Amino acid sequence: MITLRGSEYDDSSSSVVFHIGARSFITKNELSLFVYLVEGQELTTLATCDFMQNNKKGFDWPEFSVLSTSIPDDNCLLKFEVFERTKTKPKVHLGAAEMQLGILLGYSGRVIKLIKEGFTIGELKVKDCKRITQYTFLNYIYGGAEVSLIIAMDFTNSNKDPTDPKSLHYIPKRNILIWLLL
Numbered sequence: 466m467i468t469l470r471g472s473e474y475d476d477s478s479s480s481v482v483f484h485i486g487a488r489s490f491i492t493k494n495e496l497s498l499f500v501y502l503v504e505g506q507e508l509t510t511l512a513t514c515d516f517m518q519n520n521k522k523g524f525d526w527p528e529f530s531v532l533s534t535s536i537p538d539d540n541c542l543l544k545f546e547v548f549e550r551t552k553t554k555p556k557v558h559l560g561a562a563e564m565q566l567g568i569l570l571g572y573s574g575r576v577i578k579l580i581k582e583g584f585t586i587g588e589l590k591v592k593d594c595k596r597i598t599q600y601t602f603l604n605y606i607y608g609g610a611e612v613s614l615i616i617a618m619d620f621t622n623s624n625k626d627p628t629d630p631k632s633l634h635y636i637p638k639r640n641i642l643i644w645l646l647l
Contacts, residue, residue: 479533488523490587539567
């Protein structure tokens, strides 16, 4: 008998998925997005996105996700910073904005204005922000799923001799040595 204690082995991975775009930035260079968790005066980097896809209405960063273990709760404060990468300078700070995660969750279309020295220098458009949980086999066991296993071994002589090519257990002569070693 096997006993699994699912609560000790809970391995589900919950994450928050972001899809963010940018618009109204005056630049011909590539923009980078940095997302931080704000805890007092301390910033913890949650994600960075360097590659952007240009579309007719602005730019899109690819979807990215942050593990929920990195985010304490939906009331936590996130800081978004946008940097421009030029040929002469690897990172030029364009602007920053802060917003609670709970405001972003499930609300696509929210616009976050990026401010630098009191001026709006561009906007981030939250195309999607949602929490996703991927369950593991142990989550199902812990939730009460029952698993049955049946093993059968055929010890009858009806399967013919393993040297007979019509047998289900036929072993070609070149492989006999392998089977004998087992």
